[in-house]
Structures are given as C-alpha cells and as structure tokens.
Amino acid sequence: MAGKILIIDDEKNMRHMLMSLLEKEGYTAETAASGSTGVKMADRALKQDAPYDFILLDVKMPGVDGISLLQENRGIFSRSMVIMMSAYGTIDTAVSAMRHGAFDFISKPFKPDEVTLLLERAAEHRALKNENLYLKNQLGQIEERFHFSNMVAKSDAMKEVFILAKKAARYAITVMIFGGSGTGKELIARGIHKESDRADKPLVAVNCGGIPETLMESEFFGHKKGAFTGATYDKKGLFEEAHGGTIFLDEIGELPISMQVKLLRVLQESEVRPVGDVRTRKIDVRVIAATSRNLKEEVDKGAFREDLYFRLNVLTITLPSLSERPEDIPLLCDHFLKKFNRKLGSRVTGVSPSAMKLLLECDWPGNVRELENVIERSVVLSDGDRVEPDSLPPAIAGKTPRKENNEGSFTPEGFSLKVAMRQLEKMMIQRALQETGGNRTHASRILEISHPSLLSKMKMYSIT
Incomplete structure (x- = not known):
C-alpha cells in the first residue's frame, strides 16, 4: 500500500472525489466531515501507534480555521505529512500553513495528477526525514559508546570500563578503581557521581596521600572546639560535607593503618564521630576509592587491612594504561x-x-x-x-620509532643457528604485534603465517 490518508473537508463531493482517486492509486483513505472529527481520528490513530501517513486538511470549514486547527493540534499531527487545501489560496495563506507545520499547500480546484504528485513528493520527504532521524539515533548511540562523562575512547578495554561505570552509577555501592597515575581514575569517579541519582549533591575528592597523618582524623571526621590545640571552632569533616553525595578517596593505599581502622567503622556503621565529641552522627555517603598500588600485595605485606580491602572491593574497575x-x-x-x-x-x-x-x-x-x-x-x-x-x-x-630501532639491531646470543632463529622469530612477532596495536589477525597477515600458527608461537615464546 502507498500509505494511509485522512481527508478532512466539509464538502461531501470533495471527500468522495479524493477518496476514489486515492484508493485507485493504492492509498488507504478515511474521511472526516469536520475539523473536530478529524482531530479525534488523528489522535486515536496516534495513540494506537498507527498515525496517518498523510492528512489533507481544508483551510475553510464551518466554525473552524484549518490553519488554527493545525497550530492547536501540532502534537497530534506531528507524525503525519499535512497538506492544506483551499479554494481561496494566497501566498500568505500558504506561507502561514507551512510555518505552522504543513508540508505544502494546494489550491482548489486541482487536477488529480497534482494531488498524486504532491503526495509522492511528501512521501519522499517523509522517507528522508525518517532516514535522517535513524542516522542521528545511530550516531547518538556511537557517541554514547565512545563517551563517559568527560572521557572519550574507542578501544574495547575502555568500552568495558565505561559499561561497568554506567552500571555502578545506578546503585549506591562502594566502587574501587585501580589504575596507574594519569589513567583517569578521578574522571571515572566524577562520571559515576554525575550519572547517579546523587548528581545534585556534593562530590568531595580527597587525596589520602596529601593529608598529614596527625590531621587526618580531624579532616575526615571533623572536630569539636577545644578538642586539641588550635581547634578554635567546630569543624565539619569531609564525610559530613559529602552527606547525601559521594566521597572520592584517591590513593587510598596511602592511608596509615590507624586510619584504616576508623574508616572501616565508618563504612560499616554509616556514622562518624568528630574528634573531641562523645556522640556519633549518621551520614549518607557513597564511597568511591582509587589507588595506583596493588592492594592485594599490600594486604599480603600487612600494609593494608584485609577487612577494609574486602569492604571497599565491592565493584572493581581497572583502568588500562595508555x-x-x-x-x-x-x-x-x-x-x-x-x-x-x-x-x-x-x-x-x-x-x-x-x-x-x-x-x-x-x-x-x-x-x-x-x-x-x-x-x-x-x-x-x-x-x-x-x-x-x-x-x-x-x-x-x-x-626513533620502535620499528626503526629494531632494524639491524638484532645480535644473537652465541653461535647456534637454531637459537638465533628462535630469537629472531620472537622479535619479529613482537614487532608485528606492536605495529598492529595488538591485532593478532592483522599481525599474522603481515608475518605471512596462519592465525593459529601465530597463537601457537605466542604461547611458545610467552608473548602477551
């Protein structure tokens, strides 16, 4: 079928003529004798998710102005190509109709070919419009895959990070971010906060390695006036400042053991006690921690509490190096x-x-x-x-690029040809993988060996 059309016109002969003409052309045509009836029919079709493809709307009808009808019901007509009709057509009328959302304007009386050609043009325009919306939607999905907060990436490793971070943002769970210096740990933390339902609340970022140990408890949990020399006023701690929001504990591996014990209690009880106070205060804070250290190794060495490690390690995000x-x-x-x-x-x-x-x-x-x-x-x-x-x-x-560094620099160990060939083969595989950014399929192609053969040799030479 060529499409579904609604004809809104108070003239019975005009409705009958258009319906006969359009059905011969393959359209499904329905008619309405008044503007109010036409609006109800269009609204019902829209709610059923089966809007009319085209609407032929008369400008002059008893008690209603077709252009005003279009203007007042723009939402109902939004998914249809509207063509205005009038026996009193002027340039001003046509301009006004199109300004209020009509696709085009046709003057009565008109020849059958004029109507069909106009509908064909409207159909082409509709197809282009739908294609444009589809492409914009696809582009939006691509942009979403390549972005998280202020971070951009297209590597598979970072896409996995973005997926994890978006999932973490939905729930107020503790997140542990691992990664080297400069990999973007704080950006991920800020992105999780921004994407969460706490986005309108504070995000307090703390560098655990930048606070002197003697002041750490006061900075984290606050203090009462007179609690120690220099405490001349009551002070809120960083956890209280983050109430309702998120606290980002960067380089948490730098925390001294004495502070780790107190932090564990805060995480378990959701309450803090300022230095010098006898009462605790309830807090609602989402904790995101980060470190460039291997905390599991720190636990094994006794430098980091195992119970705190497991309490923080609810959801782990590991950032790859550049x-x-x-x-x-x-x-x-x-x-x-x-x-x-x-x-x-x-x-x-x-x-x-x-x-x-x-x-x-x-x-x-x-x-x-x-x-x-x-x-x-x-x-x-x-x-x-x-x-x-x-x-x-x-x-x-x-x-000097790596490729040129390796040219002519191969010096085998000893005089064994077998050993030299293995060393050269390993070096060539490593170079091919560097050249292709780790793409093993591409690397096997430029090495002129099969993909299974490459995988076998990588395993033999312990190449990762």
Whole structure:
C-alpha cells in the first residue's frame, strides 16, 4: 500500500472525489466531515501507534480555521505529512500553513495528477526525514559508546570500563578503581557521581596521600572546639560535607593503618564521630576509592587491612594504561585539541601523520595526563593548523620509532643457528604485534603465517 490518508473537508463531493482517486492509486483513505472529527481520528490513530501517513486538511470549514486547527493540534499531527487545501489560496495563506507545520499547500480546484504528485513528493520527504532521524539515533548511540562523562575512547578495554561505570552509577555501592597515575581514575569517579541519582549533591575528592597523618582524623571526621590545640571552632569533616553525595578517596593505599581502622567503622556503621565529641552522627555517603598500588600485595605485606580491602572491593574497575590502548590516542588528541582551542583561542585542528606516528610510538609512562600536557604544549608552539613533530617535546620528537630501532639491531646470543632463529622469530612477532596495536589477525597477515600458527608461537615464546 502507498500509505494511509485522512481527508478532512466539509464538502461531501470533495471527500468522495479524493477518496476514489486515492484508493485507485493504492492509498488507504478515511474521511472526516469536520475539523473536530478529524482531530479525534488523528489522535486515536496516534495513540494506537498507527498515525496517518498523510492528512489533507481544508483551510475553510464551518466554525473552524484549518490553519488554527493545525497550530492547536501540532502534537497530534506531528507524525503525519499535512497538506492544506483551499479554494481561496494566497501566498500568505500558504506561507502561514507551512510555518505552522504543513508540508505544502494546494489550491482548489486541482487536477488529480497534482494531488498524486504532491503526495509522492511528501512521501519522499517523509522517507528522508525518517532516514535522517535513524542516522542521528545511530550516531547518538556511537557517541554514547565512545563517551563517559568527560572521557572519550574507542578501544574495547575502555568500552568495558565505561559499561561497568554506567552500571555502578545506578546503585549506591562502594566502587574501587585501580589504575596507574594519569589513567583517569578521578574522571571515572566524577562520571559515576554525575550519572547517579546523587548528581545534585556534593562530590568531595580527597587525596589520602596529601593529608598529614596527625590531621587526618580531624579532616575526615571533623572536630569539636577545644578538642586539641588550635581547634578554635567546630569543624565539619569531609564525610559530613559529602552527606547525601559521594566521597572520592584517591590513593587510598596511602592511608596509615590507624586510619584504616576508623574508616572501616565508618563504612560499616554509616556514622562518624568528630574528634573531641562523645556522640556519633549518621551520614549518607557513597564511597568511591582509587589507588595506583596493588592492594592485594599490600594486604599480603600487612600494609593494608584485609577487612577494609574486602569492604571497599565491592565493584572493581581497572583502568588500562595508555600504552595498552594506542587506538585511543588519535581520538584523545582530537578531544584535547578541541579543549585547548577553546581555552587558548587557537585554531590547531589536527595532528600531522608524522607527528601522530611519533605519538603512537611513545610509551606514555604518564598515561592520558601526559598526552594531555603534550597536546597543550603543542597547541601553544604550533605555527600552523596542525601539530607537527617540531612542536612535540624533544623526548618524543627526537625518539626513533620502535620499528626503526629494531632494524639491524638484532645480535644473537652465541653461535647456534637454531637459537638465533628462535630469537629472531620472537622479535619479529613482537614487532608485528606492536605495529598492529595488538591485532593478532592483522599481525599474522603481515608475518605471512596462519592465525593459529601465530597463537601457537605466542604461547611458545610467552608473548602477551
């Protein structure tokens, strides 16, 4: 069928003529003799999720103005292509009709071909509109997959992190974030808070390694006036400041054992007792902790309490280093360029291929934070509209890419050809994996061996 049409016109002959014409063309046509009846029919169809594809609406009807009817019921007509009809058509009337949501205007009397051609045009427009909405929806889903709060990524490792973080945001559970310096632990914590139902409440970020041990209890839980020398007034602790919201305990591995005991009680009882006070105070705080240390090893060494470790470790998010996800580097560069262009008023729009190659070859011990600093520096030093190698730090710009480093540098141990061949084979596999960003299928292709053979050799040489 060509589509479903509603004809709203007070003239019986006009309704009958249009219905006969359109049914011959393959349309399903229904009629309404008044504006109010037409609105009820359109509303009913919309509620049944089967709106009319097209509505032919007369401008002049007894007791109602078709354009006013369209304007007042725009929501009901929103999913239909509305074509206005009138025997008193003027340019002003046509403009007014289209301004209020009509697709087009046709003057009576009209030839049958005029109506069918206009409907065909409306159908094409409708198809393009639906396709555009579909593509925008798909683009929105892609953007959502690549973004979490202020973080961007497209690597599988970071997509998993984003999925976990979004799930964590739905519930007020304790989250433990592991990752090296500069990997974005605080950004993940802020994203979880922002996506949660506590977003309108405080987020208090604390660097556990930056508070002197003697002041730590007072900072965390507050104190009463006169509790110790210098306590000249009552002070709220950080946990009380975060009441109703979230507290982010960064570098929690730096907490001394004495403070770990007190923190455990706060997590178990949801209450704090300020220094010098005899009463406890109930708190409602969601705890997110982070560390760059291996807490399990710290527990084994006795440097971190096992009971606190298990109390914090409800949901774990581990952030990969930047060197483990090089495919994110171009996306991050674009993100930081836009950020610093806004901040600095510059117009550096991209990274040249030669500069990008150097960025991809870097080990990034400082992770994303280091890359961000490099891009900011490059934006300041760039003379053109792209980041070039000469605007990169000397440690990066002067670095010989790994591929060239390995050329001609192979020196086998001893004189055994068998041993030398194994060493060379291992080196070539490692180079291929570095070149392809860890893509084993691609690596096997450039090595000219089968994928199962590559996996077997990786296992034999303990290559991960």
